Amino acid sequence: MKNFFEIVSMSPLFCGIDADNIKKMLSCFETRIVRYNKNQPVFLQGDPARFIGIVVSGKVRIVKEDYNGTRNILAEAGPGEVFAEVFACARLNSLPVSVFASENSEIMLADCSRMISQCSRCCSFHSLFISNLLQTVARKTLILNRKAELLSKRTTREKVLTYLSSQVELSGSREFNIPFDRQELADFLSVDRSALSSELSRMRKEGLIDFHKNHFVLLK
Amino acid sequence: MKNFFEIVSMSPLFCGIDADNIKKMLSCFETRIVRYNKNQPVFLQGDPARFIGIVVSGKVRIVKEDYNGTRNILAEAGPGEVFAEVFACARLNSLPVSVFASENSEIMLADCSRMISQCSRCCSFHSLFISNLLQTVARKTLILNRKAELLSKRTTREKVLTYLSSQVELSGSREFNIPFDRQELADFLSVDRSALSSELSRMRKEGLIDFHKNHFVLLK
DNA sequence: TCATTTTTGTTGTAAAAACAACGGAACTTA
DNA sequence: TAAGTTCCGTTGTTTTTACAACAAAAATGA
Numbered sequence: 001m002k003n004f005f006e007i008v009s010m011s012p013l014f015c016g017i018d019a020d021n022i023k024k025m026l027s028c029f030e031t032r033i034v035r036y037n038k039n040q041p042v043f044l045q046g047d048p049a050r051f052i053g054i055v056v057s058g059k060v061r062i063v064k065e066d067y068n069g070t071r072n073i074l075a076e077a078g079p080g081e082v083f084a085e086v087f088a089c090a091r092l093n094s095l096p097v098s099v100f101a102s103e104n105s106e107i108m109l110a111d112c113s114r115m116i117s118q119c120s121r122c123c124s125f126h127s128l129f130i131s132n133l134l135q136t137v138a139r140k141t142l143i144l145n146r147k148a149e150l151l152s153k154r155t156t157r158e159k160v161l162t163y164l165s166s167q168v169e170l171s172g173s174r175e176f177n178i179p180f181d182r183q184e185l186a187d188f189l190s191v192d193r194s195a196l197s198s199e200l201s202r203m204r205k206e207g208l209i210d211f212h213k214n215h216f217v218l219l220k
Numbered sequence: 221m222k223n224f225f226e227i228v229s230m231s232p233l234f235c236g237i238d239a240d241n242i243k244k245m246l247s248c249f250e251t252r253i254v255r256y257n258k259n260q261p262v263f264l265q266g267d268p269a270r271f272i273g274i275v276v277s278g279k280v281r282i283v284k285e286d287y288n289g290t291r292n293i294l295a296e297a298g299p300g301e302v303f304a305e306v307f308a309c310a311r312l313n314s315l316p317v318s319v320f321a322s323e324n325s326e327i328m329l330a331d332c333s334r335m336i337s338q339c340s341r342c343c344s345f346h347s348l349f350i351s352n353l354l355q356t357v358a359r360k361t362l363i364l365n366r367k368a369e370l371l372s373k374r375t376t377r378e379k380v381l382t383y384l385s386s387q388v389e390l391s392g393s394r395e396f397n398i399p400f401d402r403q404e405l406a407d408f409l410s411v412d413r414s415a416l417s418s419e420l421s422r423m424r425k426e427g428l429i430d431f432h433k434n435h436f437v438l439l440k
Numbered sequence: 441t442c443a444t445t446t447t448t449g450t451t452g453t454a455a456a457a458a459c460a461a462c463g464g465a466a467c468t469t470a
Numbered sequence: 471t472a473a474g475t476t477c478c479g480t481t482g483t484t485t486t487t488a489c490a491a492c493a494a495a496a497a498t499g500a
Contacts (some may be wrong), residue, residue, distance in 0.1 A: 064369065072369065074368065086358050086361045087362075089354050089358035090361070091355060096362070096365070127350065130347065131350060133354060134353060135309060137357050137358050138307075138308075138309035138357050141306045141310070141364060142306065142307075142312070144365060144368060145317075145364060148294065151372055151410070152292055152410040190371070190373075
């Protein structure tokens with residue numbers, strides 16, 4: 001069992017910074033660890049955008065509900081990953097999304113006001129940190145870019161294939177598990193669940209894919 | 221007629237930095253101004269991600285074509301706006317998108333290698349600059365977030381209404397011009413052009429909207 | 441000005457998706 | 471183990487979209 005410091009210091013935010021200085025920065029950012037049970041909210045839409053989170057253990061989901069209550073999974077974050085930093089960096093006052101723990105989780109929360117602007121007193125590595133933060137945010141933009149690409153596909157089949165292809169790339173294998181059940185995958189692809197189910201069956205019948213539960217194989 | 225320096229120095233990238241230091245930074249970044257005619261490419265997909273652009277005059281479009289040639293307008297940038305910085309900040313080697321001048325344009329190109337990492341020699345304001353850059357990239361992420369939200373709508377009507385509502389917010393009026401012709405709007409919303417046209421007509425018939433060419437009124 | 445090109449709206453048809461409803465499998469938990 | 475719950479696939483119906491083809495209007499340009 002790794003302790004929180006091992007996890008957190010592996011985060012790309014602290015890339016190139018040694019343990020001692022990371023510790024100093026953590027205290028400068030007034031970090032604290034909070035436990036959340038499965039399905040508990042970490043942040044709710046409208047909350048002030050004052051904190052960023054780093055997942056120590058467990059997993060969180062960034063979720064947006066629109067006016068008619070349709071749930072929309074925007075992203076996920078697992079151990080070592082950072083979330084909600086974009087809103088802080090954009091200097092928003094309140095969060096346009098909610099974050100839920102999708103498993104029992106430990107989250108490190110950090111005050112972002114210290115993080116974003118230069119703080120003279122504490123950290124010689126502050127500018128490297130911001131540089132790392134910049135890279136992190138930019139990478140997130142790219143992921144969103146890809147999501148927008150996926151959503152711009154017209155048919156359910158194209159969306160499924162685009163998604164599964166990206167999972168192949170990610171896992172480095174044509175066989176992999178996806179982190180969603182059917183309803184969640186449907187939400188992620190922004191299609192109807194039953195339509196997704198039947199499309200998946202059709203694709204299996206045609207020999208394009210195979211799957212059992214959340215285990216998938218992209219055949220062709 | 222404003223000169224390029226006036227435009228560029230108004231960019232949020234240089235917020236809080238005085239003219240003299242901006243000049244120093246511009247030379248440190250090895251900037252140059254390049255003219256492009258309408259529809260000429262500024263960058264092509266696959267080009268090295270070494271430069272960022274600032275629009276001095278005119279307008280550019282960030283475009284992605286997928287494997288079957290469907291054009292996808294990801295974003296636009298007008299005078300004073302920055303583009304392609306996300307790919308540089310994410311330290312990508314090559315661009316996943318193309319950029320075209322949608323009008324005759326003057327673009328300032330800047331070498332990003334100097335920009336991202338601390339350069340000791342030139343600029344006392346470098347860390348403020350990176351901080352500004354961070355904010356810019358984060359804002360862009362938010363815009364993409366909204367685009368993903370729009371694309372996740374199931375029907376053409378919902379997409380149109382979401383888009384028009386955002387334009388109302390942006391312009392501060394229920395009556396406004398959109399920067400697209402029909403085909404471009406269809407591409408942006410990721411729907412079929414003719415389906416878009418007929419949906420627009422239907423919505424007009426129902427008294428929801430009114431429009432003439434690219435001038436729209438959101439009535440209800 | 442006239443011809444050409446581009447843009448937009450319309451319509452009919454085929455394809456696809458949403459929706460609703462149901463049944464069975466798998467998993468929980470009392 | 472039995473009852474209840476959640477998850478998944480299936481099917482039929484309705485709604486919506488894509489696609490193709492065409493005509494009118496507007497813009498372009500020679």
